[in-house]
Amino acid sequence: MKKEVLIEFGIRVKELRIERNLSQEQLAEKSGLHRTYIGMIERAEKNITLVNIxxxxxxxxxxxxxxxxx
Structure with a gap:
């Protein structure tokens, strides 16, 4: 079962990314994270660290x- 906070955070990241017309790949490049990791955050599949936040x-x-x- 996914934690609500992970779902809410993933939704927020996706909303901001779309609002700024960024692809997952572009956000990954800007943040220094991998594209697949960004997707996993948006789908609430990763319990993201404070450093990555x-x-x-x-x-x-x-x-x-x-x-x-x-």
Whole structure:
């Protein structure tokens, strides 16, 4: 069973990525993460680390706080 927080975080990352017209590959490049890892985050298949959350926030030019808030 997937944890709700992973599902919500994955949805948020996908919404921001689409809003910014980025492909998973482009977000991966900007964040220094692998494309398949981005997909796994969006599908709530990975329990992402705080370090990688920071990388994604940086790729979106957001603070971690803003990344988690709508």
């Amino acid at each position: 920071q990388k994604i926030a940086n790729a979106f030019d957001l603070s971690i706080k803003k990344l988690f808030n709508d």
